[in-house]
Amino acid sequence: xxxxxxxxxxxxxxxxxxxxxxxxxxxxxxxxxxxxxxxxxxxxxxxxxxxxxxxxxxxxxxxxxxxxxxxxxxxxxxxxxxxxxxxxxxxxxxxxxxxxxxxxxxxxxxxxxxxxxxxxxxxxxxxxxxxxxxxxxxxxxxxxxxxxxxxxxxxxxxxxxxxxxxxxxxxxxxxxxxxxxxxxxxxxxxxxxxxxxxxxxxxxxxxxxxxxxxxxxxxxxxxxxxxxxxxxxxxxxxxxxxxxxxxxxxxxxxxxxxxxxxxxxxxxxxxxxxxxxxxxxxxxxxxxxxxxxxxxxxxxxxxxxxxxxxxxxxx
Numbered sequence: 001x002x003x004x005x006x007x008x009x010x011x012x013x014x015x016x017x018x019x020x021x022x023x024x025x026x027x028x029x030x031x032x033x034x035x036x037x038x039x040x041x042x043x044x045x046x047x048x049x050x051x052x053x054x055x056x057x058x059x060x061x062x063x064x065x066x067x068x069x070x071x072x073x074x075x076x077x078x079x080x081x082x083x084x085x086x087x088x089x090x091x092x093x094x095x096x097x098x099x100x101x102x103x104x105x106x107x108x109x110x111x112x113x114x115x116x117x118x119x120x121x122x123x124x125x126x127x128x129x130x131x132x133x134x135x136x137x138x139x140x141x142x143x144x145x146x147x148x149x150x151x152x153x154x155x156x157x158x159x160x161x162x163x164x165x166x167x168x169x170x171x172x173x174x175x176x177x178x179x180x181x182x183x184x185x186x187x188x189x190x191x192x193x194x195x196x197x198x199x200x201x202x203x204x205x206x207x208x209x210x211x212x213x214x215x216x217x218x219x220x221x222x223x224x225x226x227x228x229x230x231x232x233x234x235x236x237x238x239x240x241x242x243x244x245x246x247x248x249x250x251x252x253x254x255x256x257x258x259x260x261x262x263x264x265x266x267x268x269x270x271x272x273x274x275x276x277x278x279x280x281x282x283x284x285x286x287x288x289x290x291x292x293x294x295x296x297x298x299x300x301x302x303x304x305x306x307x308x309x310x311x312x313x314x315x
Contacts, residue, residue: 006034006103010053011060018073020046023111023130025077030069033102033121037114039128040107046078047107054100063100080104096120111148129166154178154195173197205241236313238262239297246302254301255313261296265289266310268303276312 006012022043028035040047048071052060068082102121112130116123119137129147140158143150148166152159154173161171161180169185171178173195180190181200188206190197192213199208199217208215208226215228218236225244226233232251235243238260245252256262258276266273266288273279273288281290288310301308 006051006105007053010051010101010103011055011057012049012051013061013064014048014050014069014071016048016071018046018048018078019044020073020078020109021076022109023113024109025113026106026108027077027079027081027115028104028106029081029117030102030104031082031119031121032096032098033104033118035104035106035116035118035121035123037106037108037112037116037123037125037128039110043109046109048078048080049103049105049107050080051103051105052100053103060100063098064102067102069102078106080106159195237299238313239299242298242300244300246300246304247306247308248304250306252301252303252306252308254299254308254310256292256310258312259293261293262291263295263298264292264301264310265299266301266303266308268301268306268308270303270307272307272309272311274311277310 024046050069052063055063071080108128110129112128114132116134118139120139122139123134123136123141125132125134125146126144131149132146133151134141135153136157137155138157141152141154143161143164145163149168150164150166152171154176157173157176159171159173159176159178162182164183164185166185168187169183170189172191174193176195178190178192178195178197180202184203186204188202188204190206190208192210194212196213197210197215199220201219203221205222206224210228210231213231215226215231216234217226221240223241223243227246228250229248230250232253233245233247234253235245237254237256267286269286271288278293279290301310
């Protein structure tokens, strides 16, 4: 992801302060912009800075004038968005041809209620808490050191979430990529369509659904359910609670420590269990049912029309 800070030659066009309450409500809808939300030092003030780079000063102001970008506070909510002229198709065609960069920086109280729309741009939200709803299309999104609730929807987007702790995290990405690390939440929901998903060091109950892409999960805690259609699952354990893994038409690869205790159930047309595990139970051509090292949290691994392997984790 590019640095959201404006370059030194950027032309400052809007620089405005608002008196606000906490949590501070904001609504941003700016196409093709670099948007950065970060905390300030004053819990009663918010600052909005909009700059343009890649053109002379007179062209910068003319660009924002034609886009109709305005900042205003309506019933306590700070809005940063285009004006009424943003609707016609020719306006959108013109926006897509812009060869300048828009930079929107919002310095806010530490607690926020944010509704962000950044079509064709990039977004960074960092070191804040509260409720964040973010939609990015055709760009990148990074959420860092957040708390509260986070809802991200991405289309043809690269989405990264790191150092999140809160009540709920929901991420839906269609094409692109989705990466989570150092996350703890009471509820986690991940949906991916053709967007490779990588999860590491995540704590909390999670539901994962993927289509036509790979899912790689490692070092997670809590009950997890992962379903993948047409893409492989790699699960690097050990699971700490009941875990359900299901793959259709692809491979399921489970890595566990050789001393991990689990109640194991595997089904599928092509199965393999490493001999390095202490296993007690029954094996048939299409099922493996029993305990590893005396039994523990249930691990249900199903491969429909694919293969399933449970192997000793390399330390």
